[in-house]
Amino acid sequence: LRGGGRSPGALNPSRLQESRERLSVCSKLCYAVGGAPYQITGCALGFFLQIYLLDVAQVDAFYASIILFAGRVWDAITDPMVGFFISKTSWTRFGRLMPWIMFSTPFAVISYFLIWFVPDISTGQVMWYLVFYCAFQTLVTCFHVPYSALTMFISREQSERDSATAYRMTVEVLGTVLGTAIQGQIVGKVDTPCVGSPFFFGLTNSSVAMEELNMTHDTGSLTDTRNAYMIAAGVIGGLYILCALILLLGVRERREASELQSDEPVSFFQGLKLVMNHGPYIKLIAGFLFTSLAFMLLEGNFALFCTYTLGFRNEFQNILLAIMLSATLTIPFWQWFLTRFGKKTAVYVGISSAIPFLIAVVVLDSNLIVTYVVAVAAGISVAAAFLLPWSMLPDVIDDFKLQHPSSHGHEAIFFSFYVFFTKFTAGVSLGISTLSLDFAGYQTRGCSQPGQVNFTLKMLVSAVPVGLILLSLLLFKLYPIDEEKRSKNKKALQDLREESNSSSESDNTELASIV
Numbered sequence: 001l002r003g004g005g006r007s008p009g010a011l012n013p014s015r016l017q018e019s020r021e022r023l024s025v026c027s028k029l030c031y032a033v034g035g036a037p038y039q040i041t042g043c044a045l046g047f048f049l050q051i052y053l054l055d056v057a058q059v060d061a062f063y064a065s066i067i068l069f070a071g072r073v074w075d076a077i078t079d080p081m082v083g084f085f086i087s088k089t090s091w092t093r094f095g096r097l098m099p100w101i102m103f104s105t106p107f108a109v110i111s112y113f114l115i116w117f118v119p120d121i122s123t124g125q126v127m128w129y130l131v132f133y134c135a136f137q138t139l140v141t142c143f144h145v146p147y148s149a150l151t152m153f154i155s156r157e158q159s160e161r162d163s164a165t166a167y168r169m170t171v172e173v174l175g176t177v178l179g180t181a182i183q184g185q186i187v188g189k190v191d192t193p194c195v196g197s198p199f200f201f202g203l204t205n206s207s208v209a210m211e212e213l214n215m216t217h218d219t220g221s222l223t224d225t226r227n228a229y230m231i232a233a234g235v236i237g238g239l240y241i242l243c244a245l246i247l248l249l250g251v252r253e254r255r256e257a258s259e260l261q262s263d264e265p266v267s268f269f270q271g272l273k274l275v276m277n278h279g280p281y282i283k284l285i286a287g288f289l290f291t292s293l294a295f296m297l298l299e300g301n302f303a304l305f306c307t308y309t310l311g312f313r314n315e316f317q318n319i320l321l322a323i324m325l326s327a328t329l330t331i332p333f334w335q336w337f338l339t340r341f342g343k344k345t346a347v348y349v350g351i352s353s354a355i356p357f358l359i360a361v362v363v364l365d366s367n368l369i370v371t372y373v374v375a376v377a378a379g380i381s382v383a384a385a386f387l388l389p390w391s392m393l394p395d396v397i398d399d400f401k402l403q404h405p406s407s408h409g410h411e412a413i414f415f416s417f418y419v420f421f422t423k424f425t426a427g428v429s430l431g432i433s434t435l436s437l438d439f440a441g442y443q444t445r446g447c448s449q450p451g452q453v454n455f456t457l458k459m460l461v462s463a464v465p466v467g468l469i470l471l472s473l474l475l476f477k478l479y480p481i482d483e484e485k486r487s488k489n490k491k492a493l494q495d496l497r498e499e500s501n502s503s504s505e506s507d508n509t510e511l512a513s514i515v
Contacts, residue, residue: 023160030250031154032167034101036175037240038144041112041136043179044236046299047320048187048229049115050434051307053129054444056225057118061442063126065434068300070130072427075137076420080272082145083416087271095253097146097153105244108139109237116233118226141419143244148415151394153253156497161394166335169387173331177324179236184317186232190224271410275417278403281396283479285418288389289425290472291351294465295385296426298358298378301433301460308449309457310366319375326379327386334384342483343392347476350384353377355466362462393418395481398489405496433460 023031053064082100089096114132119125151168155161275281306316338346357377364370397414440452481489 022157023155023164027154027251028164028167029171030246031150031164032171033243034147034150034247034251035168035172036178036243037105037108038140038147039172039175040179040182040236040239041140043176043299043324044183044232045115046296047180047303048183049133050300050430051303052116052229054442056222056229057125057129058444059126059129061434061438061444065431065438067126067129067133068434069427069431071133071137072423072430074134075141076422076424076427078138078141079145079416079420079423080413082141083413086146086149086416087410087413095153097150098248098253100142100146101244102248104139104142105241108136108143109240111136111139112240113230113233113237116229145416145419147247148390148419149411150251150253151390151415152397152411154251155254162335162339162391165391165394166331166387169335169383169390170328170331173324173328173383173386177321177328178239180317180320180324182235182239183229183232184320186235187225187228188314188317190228271407271413272417274404274407275400275410275413278396278400280399280479280481281414283475284389284392284396285421287347287472287475287479288418289421290468290475291385292389292422293425293429294468294472295382296422297429297433297468298461298465300430301457304437305457305461306371308446309454310371312366312368312371315368319371322372322375323379323382326376327383328379330380330383331387334387338388338391343388343395343486344476344479344482346384347388348473350381350388351469352381352473353384354381355469357381358462358466362458389418392481395486395489398493399481399485402489402492402496436460 050064050068053059053067054061059067086097086100089100092099094102111132115129115136119128121128151161151165154164302320303316306312306319312319334346334350337349341349354377357374361371361374393414397411400410400414436456437453440456441450442453443449
């Protein structure tokens with residue numbers, strides 16, 4: 001065009017920039033698939049590790065509680081550690097985050113498989129599980145923390161990140177379905193033997209009684225159960241590698257324009273101080289802290305609850321599968337709901353919807369049909385709990401960037417410390433819940449459990465999670481970023497980026513004129 005005129009159909013710079021930031025469906029799918037390994041392995045461990053340690057590896061309940069507690073706490077500690085090292089990592093031709101995902105994957109798969117192997121050793125079994133459980137948690141953190149931070153580097157458009165997050169949550173919940181289905185259906189094909197209560201034999205020392213019973217019991221079917229767990233671990237390990245390859249080959253890590261000016265690594269501790277003083281972040285993680293704690297208690301104890309309290313020994317894996325399938329199918333609904341009514345409204349409706357069903361499952365008499373109805377309804381709430389934290393964290397980071405426009409590279413700190421707090425409390429809760437079962441008189445491989453154990457399980461899957469959910473809903477009232485605030489932040493960030501781009505272009509023009 002002559003005379004500096006503009007065609008009526010020409011895109012203005014902001015629209016052109018926005019169009020460049022749009023992600024293809026293929027890119028979103030490849031990004032989403034990267035979230036599956038963490039959920040597949042996490043779901044298998046969350047639902048089955050406790051019952052595996054107690055009834056298959058036959059670890060004493062006290063030592064099982066130590067393994068679960070120490071493993072989860074170590075897992076929590078590694079999140080900020082990995083976040084620190086990522087913040088010190090320089091950009092490479094593969095990006096800053098992708099190398100962590102690439103090199104941690106093979107070692108994570110090996111350590112995961114060894115968790116589900118019963119070593120033929122008389123002493124040191126507890127140390128075996130503790131070492132490989134902690135090793136796997138470290139390596140999967142080296143995968144998941146950079147993957148979570150990758151959300152901020154696939155696009156600068158808020159709507160595109162929200163859309164990619166919805167894809168990711170759908171695949172992640174599908175990953176929990178796969179984890180539950182693979183582990184549950186393979187293990188469920190084998191009939192794990194149980195033994196009668198030692199009280200029927202008039203023995204006062206239950207641990208001695210159980211040892212005598214186990215010595216005389218045919219261990220053939222228990223060996224089959226152990227083999228089934230290892231087969232499931234091998235299948236899940238293969239899926240882990242496949243998903244990691246799809247992520248590495250299908251997603252490009254983008255660099256913020258403002259970061260191109262310097263390769264200097266950001267100061268972790270200075271960034272940590274800024275992050276921890278950011279009010280919206282603290283209020284958000286406080287609310288989701290109690291929400292995740294509630295669902296972790298439910299996840300960790302539900303297999304035992306179905307097996308012993310409800311009496312569905314041969315159905316519990318199918319009930320777990322119903323929960324996860326329901327969650328997978330309702331993720332798109334919650335994405336529509338939060339777009340239509342706002343994220344805070346989605347939090348109140350989605351998470352509170354679990355309460356009546358958690359109460360019903362312990363108040364009503366044991367009935368398989370009622371249990372399946374409760375499972376489907378609980379899955380709807382699980383979907384909301386999956387989607388909303390990861391959809392709301394980028395909003396907090398955008399708000400932080402507006403308040404600290406000169407501070408860059410702290411995305412990994414936001415994500416790693418959110419995961420740290422949730423994992424730490426989950427570790428404490430699982431350790432305490434397993435220990436409480438020991439105090440209540442849990443009988444390893446028992447066909448039934450004492451009344452105190454059944455009462456404890458009811459508290460762990462109903463009363464305590466309901467109380468935690470109610471507390472989290474009160475905390476969410478303090479969260480300040482509503483839809484109006486989010487829209488203002490989006491516009492302000494867009495103006496800031498346009499100003500940065502125009503400044504960069506004027507600098508380049510001035511340099512060219514000098515040359």
